[in-house]
Amino acid sequence: MCGTFKGGGCCTFDLIIISLNYLTLMSKEAISDEQILEEFTSKEYEHGWHVDFEADEAPLGLNEDIIRFISAKKEEPDWMLEWRLDAFRKWKSMAEPKWPNVKYPKVDFQAIRYYSAPKQTKKPESLDEVDPELLKTFEKLGISLQEQKRLTGVAVDAVIDSVSVGTTFKKQLGELGIIFCSFSEAVKDHPDLVRKYMGSVVPANDNYYAALNSAVFSDGSFCYIPKGVRCPMELSTYFRINAANTGQFERTLIVAEEGSYVSYLEGCTAPMRDENQLHAAVVEIYAEQDAEVKYSTVQNWYPGDKDGHGGIYNFVTKRALCAGNHSKVSWTQVETGSAVTWKYPSCVLKGDYSVGEFYSVAVTNNHQQADTGTKMIHIGKHTRSRIVSKGISAGQSQNSYRGQVHVMKRAEGARNFSQCDSLLMGNLCGAHTFPYIDIENKSSQVEHEATTSKIGEDQIFYCLQRGIDEESAVALIVNGFAKEVLNKLPMEFAVEAQKLLALTLEGSVG
Amino acid sequence: MLKIDNLHASIEGKEILRGINLTVNPGEVHAIMGPNGSGKSTLASVLAGREDYEITEGSVDFQGTDLLELSPEERAREGIFLAFQYPVEIPGVTTTNFLKTAVNQIREHKGLDAMDAVEFLKTMKEKMKLVDIDQSLLSRSLNEGFSGGEKKRNEIFQMAMLEPTLSVLDETDSGLDIDALKIVANGVNALKNSDNATIVVTHYQRLLDYIVPDYVHVLYRGQIVKSGDKSLALELESKGYDWVKEEVAAV
Numbered sequence: 001m002c003g004t005f006k007g008g009g010c011c012t013f014d015l016i017i018i019s020l021n022y023l024t025l026m027s028k029e030a031i032s033d034e035q036i037l038e039e040f041t042s043k044e045y046e047h048g049w050h051v052d053f054e055a056d057e058a059p060l061g062l063n064e065d066i067i068r069f070i071s072a073k074k075e076e077p078d079w080m081l082e083w084r085l086d087a088f089r090k091w092k093s094m095a096e097p098k099w100p101n102v103k104y105p106k107v108d109f110q111a112i113r114y115y116s117a118p119k120q121t122k123k124p125e126s127l128d129e130v131d132p133e134l135l136k137t138f139e140k141l142g143i144s145l146q147e148q149k150r151l152t153g154v155a156v157d158a159v160i161d162s163v164s165v166g167t168t169f170k171k172q173l174g175e176l177g178i179i180f181c182s183f184s185e186a187v188k189d190h191p192d193l194v195r196k197y198m199g200s201v202v203p204a205n206d207n208y209y210a211a212l213n214s215a216v217f218s219d220g221s222f223c224y225i226p227k228g229v230r231c232p233m234e235l236s237t238y239f240r241i242n243a244a245n246t247g248q249f250e251r252t253l254i255v256a257e258e259g260s261y262v263s264y265l266e267g268c269t270a271p272m273r274d275e276n277q278l279h280a281a282v283v284e285i286y287a288e289q290d291a292e293v294k295y296s297t298v299q300n301w302y303p304g305d306k307d308g309h310g311g312i313y314n315f316v317t318k319r320a321l322c323a324g325n326h327s328k329v330s331w332t333q334v335e336t337g338s339a340v341t342w343k344y345p346s347c348v349l350k351g352d353y354s355v356g357e358f359y360s361v362a363v364t365n366n367h368q369q370a371d372t373g374t375k376m377i378h379i380g381k382h383t384r385s386r387i388v389s390k391g392i393s394a395g396q397s398q399n400s401y402r403g404q405v406h407v408m409k410r411a412e413g414a415r416n417f418s419q420c421d422s423l424l425m426g427n428l429c430g431a432h433t434f435p436y437i438d439i440e441n442k443s444s445q446v447e448h449e450a451t452t453s454k455i456g457e458d459q460i461f462y463c464l465q466r467g468i469d470e471e472s473a474v475a476l477i478v479n480g481f482a483k484e485v486l487n488k489l490p491m492e493f494a495v496e497a498q499k500l501l502a503l504t505l506e507g508s509v510g
Numbered sequence: 511m512l513k514i515d516n517l518h519a520s521i522e523g524k525e526i527l528r529g530i531n532l533t534v535n536p537g538e539v540h541a542i543m544g545p546n547g548s549g550k551s552t553l554a555s556v557l558a559g560r561e562d563y564e565i566t567e568g569s570v571d572f573q574g575t576d577l578l579e580l581s582p583e584e585r586a587r588e589g590i591f592l593a594f595q596y597p598v599e600i601p602g603v604t605t606t607n608f609l610k611t612a613v614n615q616i617r618e619h620k621g622l623d624a625m626d627a628v629e630f631l632k633t634m635k636e637k638m639k640l641v642d643i644d645q646s647l648l649s650r651s652l653n654e655g656f657s658g659g660e661k662k663r664n665e666i667f668q669m670a671m672l673e674p675t676l677s678v679l680d681e682t683d684s685g686l687d688i689d690a691l692k693i694v695a696n697g698v699n700a701l702k703n704s705d706n707a708t709i710v711v712t713h714y715q716r717l718l719d720y721i722v723p724d725y726v727h728v729l730y731r732g733q734i735v736k737s738g739d740k741s742l743a744l745e746l747e748s749k750g751y752d753w754v755k756e757e758v759a760a761v
Contacts, residue, residue: 466612467586480602
């Protein structure tokens, strides 16, 4: 029996992908850590082990052969390979965008390894072997011991553990006709759906990094909610990026059929270190008539050290197409990590009366740079959008909001409300707002409000005088500032996000 | 309870307090009056521990502790409360949430368990009556969009919740109409007992009709130049500050 992760030196790539994907099925609300553990300990691993690969890694660099290699490793059908190659050819003719308000050394795309099977790294036997700094952070985030073990991959073995949990949910979801699986699995098991929707919201040649992702994407999630189904649990991807180097180029596709509803959580609220410098993900959401999708992100990737060394470049394309009338998509994001962020979760409001929302808290500290915002493209009649962006800058960081509101000619009666607030901590950071507003008809109504404030010494002193220490004071003030956005997060996420904000800004006043 | 001895304080090199001497005992109410720029608010800020001021000389003893050695939050936890002349707005933070954080940090300091939500709300309800404050106000962002009267009432409500040993009211009467003034004063009087003390910093005698002081001190050019009982306040009201200034000049 090759039934435990520890025992198997024969771990394969496929297994990891499947396991990871099951991880995404975790519903944090419904399952306690104890239950997870119990599941793990009382249940054998149910899924067979797959073929062993001889070669585990692609050589460095990017060319058509590499893409063929990736596709072959993933046992993809021809159409998928062709799609990748087509994207690659487009990418080669494109140039890296220069307009974001961020500075970073030029990425050498030939120095990156685009395929690497997860290494069987030695797992720590107990928490004593885990980086104490990391444990301290967990403690401050209020993450339970069991969860800490899971996140740090201590012997309990998060991956297998979650497989069994995932299976339970998979059955429940399956009964409703909901598909929630890894992208690779979807390519194999649901090719018609993938072919129909992949690239329909973010075309392969949409932008430089989307094209790169389309060519080399490693894996991701696929979610399909059938007509009239209300997904009974929050679908959560948890702790994906750090797993086995496969998170570098993720791809997520969510399809919500007519009248369906789903709330999707993406994120890892633990600051995992990752060797990968460049992350270029694509998220596509397709919403049919009367469908509603909520997509919440808490992003906390490695921001680099205090002097600005290291850290993730996070270049993400996230877009939703409100294709049907009365459809609605809400993006909620809490961004605290990454060295450089370049990310604009957008809504294309094609259906009449469709609604797009964007709620964002972006925090930058030390040398972090963020250029983030949204695009609301009003095409359908009486479409509505709402943008609430809260930027918090500390240290020597630069935090930019970049938003576009485009009301097309036929979008009669379209409405938009945008609010962009910036909070500065200290004198060395910067906050910038770049709103672009294009209105092509007279019946629409667009409002933009912006404020910039500094966390005041007066505010801090007021808290101190009431007996509140400085750290708690900053947390209070920042969470108050971000409240409108945090309120949009699912309850449990919101609590973690609050702690995360405080943690990110620790020591940045005074 | 409080003994200020020859206290000198300056800001940006400019000396504001030039040798303050003041002793406050439990159960007493002291009023500190004086013309604009005499150092009244500076004294209040220095007692609360605002870092903008540099203490150049003198000492402050509070219940046997060297107050000047304590950080502002330690002073607060030890029982010093400052009712701000200009209460600060904190958007997105309700008074309730703010006070819950404060109460529990003070309790932690005293080695007490945190107050649970039920107990906290019960205490709040009791104290709300003292200053005739409405629940809806406490659910709004702290001081944001509050009227002048609401802000001051909220300060006294916080004082009621935190149960300080020594309260310093910095120009709490400024910007209040007579009704609001009465409510605030009634609140302060209701909180008075034989174990705590109050320092009322004010420009006008008016407030002292409602919060009756045991002692009145006149602060002028950073020193207490005259002390007396409540009749001194009335004298100042009728004569103004000029006669005090003249007296000082004559010395």
